[in-house]
Amino acid sequence: MKNKRLLIILTIVTLLLLIPLIVMQFTDEVNWTLADFIVAGVLLLGTGLLCELVVRKVTKIEYRIALCIVILGAFLLIWAELAVGIFGTPFSGH
Numbered sequence: 001m002k003n004k005r006l007l008i009i010l011t012i013v014t015l016l017l018l019i020p021l022i023v024m025q026f027t028d029e030v031n032w033t034l035a036d037f038i039v040a041g042v043l044l045l046g047t048g049l050l051c052e053l054v055v056r057k058v059t060k061i062e063y064r065i066a067l068c069i070v071i072l073g074a075f076l077l078i079w080a081e082l083a084v085g086i087f088g089t090p091f092s093g094h
Helices: 002-023 034-057 061-084
Strands: none
Touching: 002 034, 034 061
């Protein structure tokens, strides 16, 4: 079951990264570079693997849920900062 979950994580990350790749073929509105795909892949894969680590190591279900919510929240904040710069760091999208 553990390896099946890892395969599911890898499949989901791949499918999510295929979306902008396919859309770029039809419109100029999406213009990702190789660096964008790498950063997105690292963020998505890192988030999935961290949640998998929590599921494997933490025994209490309440802690599992709380930690996964924190991980997903951190992912969303980082993604938003990289996309539009909500905090104004040098890594912001504009």
